[in-house]
Amino acid sequence: MALACHLQKFFRRNGIALSVFLLGAVGFWILFMIVLPQLFMVDFSFRANVPPPKWGTPEHHYTLEHYRYMVYGSAGSESSFNVIDLQVFFKTIMAAVFVTIFDAALCYPIAYYLAQVAHGGWARLMVLSLIVPFWVNEILRAFAFRIIFGASGVLNKGLMALGIIDEPYDFIRENFALYAGLGYAFILLMVFPIYNAIESLDKNQIEAARDLGSPWWRIHWRVVIPFAKPGITSGCTMVFMLTAGALAAPQILGGPSSLWFTQIIYQAFNQAGNWSRGSAYAIILLASCIALVLLLMKAFKVRLGEIAR
Amino acid sequence: MMAALRDAVVRGGLLTRIGLALFVACFFVYLFGPLALMGITAFNSSAFPRVSPWECFSAEWFAVLRNDQALVEGLRNSVLIGIGVVALAVPIGLAGALMLMQINRRVRPWYYTVVISPILVPGVVLGISTLVFWDRIGIMFNAGHETFFYNGFFLTIIGQATFISAYSMLVFISRLQRFDPALEEAALDLGATQVQTFRKVLLPFLKPAIASAAVLAFLASFENYNTTVFTIVSESTLTTVLAGKVRYGINPSISALAVIIVAVTLLGAAVFEVVKRREQKAAREAEKVARGEVQTRARRKPLLLEPAMFLILAVFVAGLGTVYFAGTVGVEECKAAVKEEKRRVAQERVRKLQQQRMFQRAAPVAGEGEAAPAAPKAQREDSSGFGSIFAPQNLKEQVESGPPAAGTESFQGIFAPENLESQSGAGQ
Numbered sequence: 258m259a260l261a262c263h264l265q266k267f268f269r270r271n272g273i274a275l276s277v278f279l280l281g282a283v284g285f286w287i288l289f290m291i292v293l294p295q296l297f298m299v300d301f302s303f304r305a306n307v308p309p310p311k312w313g314t315p316e317h318h319y320t321l322e323h324y325r326y327m328v329y330g331s332a333g334s335e336s337s338f339n340v341i342d343l344q345v346f347f348k349t350i351m352a353a354v355f356v357t358i359f360d361a362a363l364c365y366p367i368a369y370y371l372a373q374v375a376h377g378g379w380a381r382l383m384v385l386s387l388i389v390p391f392w393v394n395e396i397l398r399a400f401a402f403r404i405i406f407g408a409s410g411v412l413n414k415g416l417m418a419l420g421i422i423d424e425p426y427d428f429i430r431e432n433f434a435l436y437a438g439l440g441y442a443f444i445l446l447m448v449f450p451i452y453n454a455i456e457s458l459d460k461n462q463i464e465a466a467r468d469l470g471s472p473w474w475r476i477h478w479r480v481v482i483p484f485a486k487p488g489i490t491s492g493c494t495m496v497f498m499l500t501a502g503a504l505a506a507p508q509i510l511g512g513p514s515s516l517w518f519t520q521i522i523y524q525a526f527n528q529a530g531n532w533s534r535g536s537a538y539a540i541i542l543l544a545s546c547i548a549l550v551l552l553l554m555k556a557f558k559v560r561l562g563e564i565a566r
Numbered sequence: 567m568m569a570a571l572r573d574a575v576v577r578g579g580l581l582t583r584i585g586l587a588l589f590v591a592c593f594f595v596y597l598f599g600p601l602a603l604m605g606i607t608a609f610n611s612s613a614f615p616r617v618s619p620w621e622c623f624s625a626e627w628f629a630v631l632r633n634d635q636a637l638v639e640g641l642r643n644s645v646l647i648g649i650g651v652v653a654l655a656v657p658i659g660l661a662g663a664l665m666l667m668q669i670n671r672r673v674r675p676w677y678y679t680v681v682i683s684p685i686l687v688p689g690v691v692l693g694i695s696t697l698v699f700w701d702r703i704g705i706m707f708n709a710g711h712e713t714f715f716y717n718g719f720f721l722t723i724i725g726q727a728t729f730i731s732a733y734s735m736l737v738f739i740s741r742l743q744r745f746d747p748a749l750e751e752a753a754l755d756l757g758a759t760q761v762q763t764f765r766k767v768l769l770p771f772l773k774p775a776i777a778s779a780a781v782l783a784f785l786a787s788f789e790n791y792n793t794t795v796f797t798i799v800s801e802s803t804l805t806t807v808l809a810g811k812v813r814y815g816i817n818p819s820i821s822a823l824a825v826i827i828v829a830v831t832l833l834g835a836a837v838f839e840v841v842k843r844r845e846q847k848a849a850r851e852a853e854k855v856a857r858g859e860v861q862t863r864a865r866r867k868p869l870l871l872e873p874a875m876f877l878i879l880a881v882f883v884a885g886l887g888t889v890y891f892a893g894t895v896g897v898e899e900c901k902a903a904v905k906e907e908k909r910r911v912a913q914e915r916v917r918k919l920q921q922q923r924m925f926q927r928a929a930p931v932a933g934e935g936e937a938a939p940a941a942p943k944a945q946r947e948d949s950s951g952f953g954s955i956f957a958p959q960n961l962k963e964q965v966e967s968g969p970p971a972a973g974t975e976s977f978q979g980i981f982a983p984e985n986l987e988s989q990s991g992a993g994q
Binding site (some may be wrong): 263267270271272274275278279281282283285286287289290291292293294295297298301363366367369370374385386387388389390392393394395396397398399400401402403404405407409410411414441444473494495498499501502503504505508509519522523526532535536539540542543546 | 600604680
């Protein structure tokens with residue numbers, strides 16, 4: 258009843274043509290691009306893995322085997338847990354957390370500088386030059402890190418010329434290249450939310466704190482950071498989700514023996530041909546990332562409404 | 567006295583200011599260093615992308631790039647998909663933003679969470695869900711594999727538009743927040759239909775937002791990899807071709823592509839800045855006219871006659887010319903010289919090895935340590951840490967360093983210490 262009333266009001270306000278466009282476009286987006294695909298993926302992840310011609314037949318029944326596989330591995334294996342996948346999973350989450358912390362620490366001073374210290378044309382130029390590297394696509398950026406960190410790369414050559422090391426150090430195997438590349442990949446998404454938050458801070462508050470004798474670190478700790486908390490949280494959320502879900506950088510920069518969880522999903526789809534397991538793993542990744550973000554937001558007392566703007 | 571000075575420095579924040587400035591400088595080095603180094607490798611004639619050893623300044627990799635069929639086809643597909651995404655995502659984003667303005671207060675947070683969620687969901691998940699969903703739908707309709715349900719272009723456009731629509735919605739929201747609803751009401755009061763109001767009032771107001779949403783959507787689509795790699799099925803885009811290339815065997819033509827992209831980006835940024843300044847200037851002038859300070863507005867020059875535009879164009883052409891001439895004139899001579907130099911070094915090595923062999927024949931035990939360095943070094947250069955067995959320079963280097971390799975071969979098995987190491991390592 259209420260819905261019909263709302264709809265009537267909506268149609269009266271927008272006219273028929275516009276209403277149909279609005280409802281059609283938003284409806285298509287929400288239903289066919291966002292909600293239904295996710296539900297179908299969830300459904301698919303609970304199905305037995307059978308070749309495509311048998312989909313929809315009784316053999317394509319519901320099962321928990323893919324989730325069980327993630328934890329316990331195949332029935333015939335020696336160890337009681339699926340050590341490989343679990344290890345990769347936790348390593349991915351931990352690494353994503355560290356990359357996020359690194360980015361936050363790196364970007365906070367930059368955002369502060371842009372928002373409060375720099376001004377005029379200089380600030381504009383800096384903002385513009387922040388954006389430029391991010392029009393170069395992710396793969397080329399990762400490639401640049403390969404050039405730097407490779408065995409005959411710039412870093413090894415430089416260190417060897419300086420006499421610090423005398424054998425090339427394998428930065429790729431030790432995942433240095435991967436972490437540097439991942440940290441680099443999403444800097445922009447950390448800088449801008451923090452920048453937006455700090456920019457709206459009244460300069461007088463900082464002045465007042467300084468006049469009252471606060472050292473610079475306490476000004477940040479008690480005035481700027483609490484004010485910028487929503488921005489920091491939203492930056493961290495984005496960087497964490499994107500890092501945990503990154504595929505290009507781990508594929509290109511990962512060491513030969515290390516995997517990122519998305520690579521396991523990719524293998525399930527493209528090499529093993531096991532779409533159901535791939536879907537199940539994708540859901541595990543998505544659900545744990547969301548859970549972790551919500552948990553941390555609770556821990557830091559940030560509400561979802563504050564960051565979603 | 568000193569204490570007072572120190573106090574002044576600390577309170578004035580001089581030290582923290584210097585520290586901050588240094589930090590900012592380091593940050594920008596981190597931001598641009600990798601791209602700059604990659605750009606340099608695009609001009610090195612060495613077949614492997616590296617800065618040192620520097621061989622010759624050459625533009626040959628740009629030609630290699632142009633002749634790369636797979637890349638050119640990927641580029642074409644990427645542009646087509648980008649256009650499709652713009653056509654789909656911008657109207658959806660617009661509708662989403664208009665809807666947000668009108669929707670019931672209580673439903674709004676839920677609605678917002680749902681439509682903004684694709685930005686946070688990993689691209690991999692979006693790609694998989696799109697693929698699975700349309701596949702199942704295709705089965706439901708009993709559609710054959712040649713129908714659009716299984717078409718890589720269709721799937722990729724839909725998959726990418728899922729989150730790119732949310733980007734463009736954000737652009738529209740920030741513009742709509744400055745829209746005065748009274749304008750719309752006035753138009754309706756004056757007898758315009760809703761469609762007329764939309765077309766004559768709202769759309770002109772949103773024009774800049776539409777332009778920036780379109781640019782953003784195109785670029786986001788153009789550089790997307792995570793979603794595309796699942797939805798593209800049997801087709802290819804620039805990013806999937808690049809990913810394949812970077813993983814298996816690389817040469818500096820990829821750096822050359824990055825140089826082109828950066829150059830185009832810089833050009834775009836510069837032009838954008840000029841246009842923006844022009845608009846600001848025009849707005850200031852209009853204000854002056856409105857206040858009656860100036861009688862008439864100065865006639866606007868065409869964009870191309872703007873001095874700044876001229877400067878940008880000049881810099882661009884000069885850069886292009888420099889690269890062309892420096893990269894094509896005298897490169898062959900330089901390469902010949904480098905080759906000659908390499909040959910000389912190789913011969914030198916052979917000579918030394920021969921000498922060593924003579925010594926070793928005389929006193930085998932004493933020579934053990936000295937013969938070794940040549941062998942691991944040659945090996946390391948070949949592998950270059952990239953494991954790029956397909957990189958053409960491997961072949962070349964092997965051919966060029968043929969004589970020394972032949973010379974070392976007889977020793978490698980016996981004297982090279984790393985063999986001993988690996989053997990003892992295996993023993994443990």
